[in-house]
Amino acid sequence: MGKQMTEMxxxxxxxxxxxxxxxxxAYGYEITAWLxxxxxxxxAEGTVxxxxxxxxxxxxxxxxxRPSEKGPPxxxxxxxxxxxxxxxxxxxxxxxxxxxxxxxxxxxx
Amino acid sequence: MGKQMTEMxxxxxxxxxxxxxxxxxAYGYEITAWLxxxxxxxxAEGTVxxxxxxxxxxxxxxxxxRPSEKGPPxxxxxxxxxxxxxxxxxxxxxxxxxxxxxxxxxxxx
DNA sequence: AACCACTACTCAGCGCTACTATGTACTGGT
DNA sequence: ACCAGTACATAGTAGCGCTGAGTAGTGGTT
Numbered sequence: 001m002g003k004q005m006t007e008m009x010x011x012x013x014x015x016x017x018x019x020x021x022x023x024x025x026a027y028g029y030e031i032t033a034w035l036x037x038x039x040x041x042x043x044a045e046g047t048v049x050x051x052x053x054x055x056x057x058x059x060x061x062x063x064x065x066r067p068s069e070k071g072p073p074x075x076x077x078x079x080x081x082x083x084x085x086x087x088x089x090x091x092x093x094x095x096x097x098x099x100x101x102x103x104x105x106x107x108x109x
Numbered sequence: 110m111g112k113q114m115t116e117m118x119x120x121x122x123x124x125x126x127x128x129x130x131x132x133x134x135a136y137g138y139e140i141t142a143w144l145x146x147x148x149x150x151x152x153a154e155g156t157v158x159x160x161x162x163x164x165x166x167x168x169x170x171x172x173x174x175r176p177s178e179k180g181p182p183x184x185x186x187x188x189x190x191x192x193x194x195x196x197x198x199x200x201x202x203x204x205x206x207x208x209x210x211x212x213x214x215x216x217x218x
Numbered sequence: 219a220a221c222c223a224c225t226a227c228t229c230a231g232c233g234c235t236a237c238t239a240t241g242t243a244c245t246g247g248t
Numbered sequence: 249a250c251c252a253g254t255a256c257a258t259a260g261t262a263g264c265g266c267t268g269a270g271t272a273g274t275g276g277t278t
Contacts, residue, residue: 002198002202003263004120004198004199004202005120005202005205005206006120006235006236006237006262006263007119007120007123007235007236007263007264008119008120008121008202008203008206009120009206009235009236010116010117010119010120010234010235010236010263010264010265011113011114011115011116011117011118011119011234011235012117012206012210013235013236014116014235015210016209016210016213019210019213019214020213027255027256028255028256029254029255029256030255032255038209039205039209040209042237043236043237044236044237044238044239045255045256045257046236046237046238046239046240046256046257046258047235047236047237049255049256049257049258050235050236050237050257050258051235051236052256053257053258054234054235068244068245068254068255069245069254070244070245070246070253070254070255071243071244071245071253071254071255071256072242072243072244072245072254072255072256073244073255073256074254074255074256075255075256089111089113090113091214093111093113093114093117094117094210096114096148097114097117097118097121098207098210098211100125100147100148100149101121101124101125101128101203101207102207104125104128104129105128105200112234115233115234115264115265115266116234116235116264116265118264118265119234119235119236119263119264119265120263120264122264122265123264136226136227137226137227138225138226138227139226141226151266152265152266153265153266153267153268154226154227155228155229155265155266155267155268155269156264156265156266158226158227158228158229159228159229159264159265159266160264160265161227162228162229163263163264177225177226177273177274178225178274179224179225179226179273179274179275180224180225180226180227180272180273180274181225181226181227181271181272181273181274182226182227182273183225183226183227184226184227
């Protein structure tokens, strides 16, 4: 993946995944596939799983294990109340940053 | 600074500074002050100087030393051709990311 | 003269996140 | 028996911003 994208994803990938999880419980493999479909073609599987471990440890999601027809059991993640609050803060932070950058891009300094 | 903002700045702060430098040579202390004026109130001085060292080492800027009336000599940075090209790539990368996030925020997944 | 605020730059060490690379394990098709 | 696809896990690495401290020059106050 491009180095710029790699650095830019720091902090935002988490928000992207949490946003996807809103009202839409999903498991790791599924999330990875979705991300690739969104254009994040080079996201490594390991990155997603590590992220999921982290947000679970931070108490932002609930986890439920479900059997799969085609492989090992799935770990289905769903956003909980803390996660929703965290995601709201994420949007606030991102909104500020995006606004600053947008005005920089159009107006110049 | 908020942890979310700290992580999100990774990769974007560099672009912000390069964008500011476009057609507008500046020195570290000045850039720090400008960033604070833009709302990035908690950007550490050390962060900015380290970033400037990095982009200089990567050949994105030219540097000129100028005496100051009120302190140690200033190191004035100006964007060069490589820097402009890099900044263009930055906008492309950021544009993609911002678009994805924006559609996530409004449409939901 | 001593002190402090402001200007201006530097640097070592830390924490966090994404990436690399590899491994495990289950199902189904050939 | 083999391989592709599904599904998860993890140790080690690189990069970036932050913390905290230090150096240096100028000007104003006491």
